[in-house]
Amino acid sequence: MIKQTIAFLGAGSMAEAMISGMVESGNISADQIIVTNRSNQDRLNEINDKYGVRTVLKDDLDFSQVDQLILAMKPKDIDAVLEDLRYKLNPNQVLVSVLAGISTSYMEDRLNDGQEVIRVMPNTSSTLRESATAMCPGHYTDMENVLVSKALLQSIGEVFIIPEDKMDVFTGIAGSGPAYFYYLMEHIEETGRAEGMDSKTLREIGAQTLLGAAKMMLEGEESPAELRKKVTSPNGTTAAGLDALEESGGGDAISAAIKGAAGRSKELSKEIEGLLVGSK
Numbered sequence: 187m188i189k190q191t192i193a194f195l196g197a198g199s200m201a202e203a204m205i206s207g208m209v210e211s212g213n214i215s216a217d218q219i220i221v222t223n224r225s226n227q228d229r230l231n232e233i234n235d236k237y238g239v240r241t242v243l244k245d246d247l248d249f250s251q252v253d254q255l256i257l258a259m260k261p262k263d264i265d266a267v268l269e270d271l272r273y274k275l276n277p278n279q280v281l282v283s284v285l286a287g288i289s290t291s292y293m294e295d296r297l298n299d300g301q302e303v304i305r306v307m308p309n310t311s312s313t314l315r316e317s318a319t320a321m322c323p324g325h326y327t328d329m330e331n332v333l334v335s336k337a338l339l340q341s342i343g344e345v346f347i348i349p350e351d352k353m354d355v356f357t358g359i360a361g362s363g364p365a366y367f368y369y370l371m372e373h374i375e376e377t378g379r380a381e382g383m384d385s386k387t388l389r390e391i392g393a394q395t396l397l398g399a400a401k402m403m404l405e406g407e408e409s410p411a412e413l414r415k416k417v418t419s420p421n422g423t424t425a426a427g428l429d430a431l432e433e434s435g436g437g438d439a440i441s442a443a444i445k446g447a448a449g450r451s452k453e454l455s456k457e458i459e460g461l462l463v464g465s466k
């Protein structure tokens with residue numbers, strides 16, 4: 187059981203996914219979670235009703251109660267937030283950021299000397315405790331605090347400690363990744379509907395097929411290529427399907443999606459640092 191008190195700055199979709207998974211896990215009690223935003227009291231009431239966590243506008247947050255502060259607002263808001271936190275956080279309160287593209291050193295440079303910082307990248311499957319989450323500690327972060335933070339993140343799925351220079355590609359694969367699978371399902375459903383099948387049945391068929399393939403990769407020893415070969419009978423239906431996928435650029439499209447998202451993660455940090463002409 188995690189004994190620390192966690193506060194979120196941000197009450198949007200990513201914060202809600204994490205809160206849902208954390209509360210559901212039973213590893214932390216709801217009253218040890220405080221959720222804040224700048225002004226949307228209705229949203230805070232909604233989160234409080236759904237999960238039983240404490241909610242308060244961010245200007246009313248009592249920082250002395252907080253052990254880990256999770257940044258869950260948009261990357262564009264980072265500078266204003268760090269400026270504010272510089273005077274409110276002590277170096278041993280751990281700042282955990284889920285913001286795409288914001289490096290640990292960017293945060294450390296704008297906070298008090300020695301501030302403990304951890305950069306993480308979860309995904310929205312945190313809702314069901316099935317996130318693939320990356321984490322990388324900053325320069326000053328105590329290993330004990332990394333382990334507490336890791337335990338918290340394990341309550342919402344699997345955790346991978348990775349070097350920071352791999353965070354952009356991780357974001358492209360796993361942070362943004364659920365969207366690619368939803369997009370795939372949208373096309374599966376659309377194609378099935380065109381053949382006269384109903385959406386509800388198609389969703390179950392498509393999702394079960396994805397789940398089965400995911401479990402085969404997670405629980406077995408075979409590589410994806412070996413598993414693919416076992417589905418593919420010579421001159422059979424799968425071979426025809428894979429040929430069509432290849433001819434339509436399916437493999438390249440997947441690589442392009444990951445590279446596009448990873449590139450945007452890199453670009454976000456440059457925009458924030460004001461290095462790109464025309465940045466917002």
Ligand SMILES: NC(=O)C1=CN([C@@H]2O[C@H](COP(=O)(O)OP(=O)(O)OC[C@H]3O[C@@H](n4cnc5c(N)ncnc54)[C@H](OP(=O)(O)O)[C@@H]3O)[C@@H](O)[C@H]2O)C=CC1
Pocket residue numbers: 194195196197198199200201222223224225226244258259260261263267284285286307308309310361362
């Ligand atoms: N969505 C996803 O799948 C993933 C998102 N992320 C990261 O999570 C972050 C949030 O994304 P998402 O949840 O989609 O965004 P949303 O726009 O849904 O939510 C942003 C939230 O931040 C609040 N907010 C803004 N500024 C502040 C502030 N200074 N203090 C406290 N709260 C503030 C907003 O409320 P108000 O305006 O009332 O203040 C709102 O509740 C992003 O940085 C993104 O990169 C990471 C992994 C996956």
Ligand SMILES: O=C(O)[C@@H]1CCC=N1
Pocket residue numbers: 286357361362
């Ligand atoms: O789209 C985004 O920028 C965020 C980060 C990863 C997933 N969603």
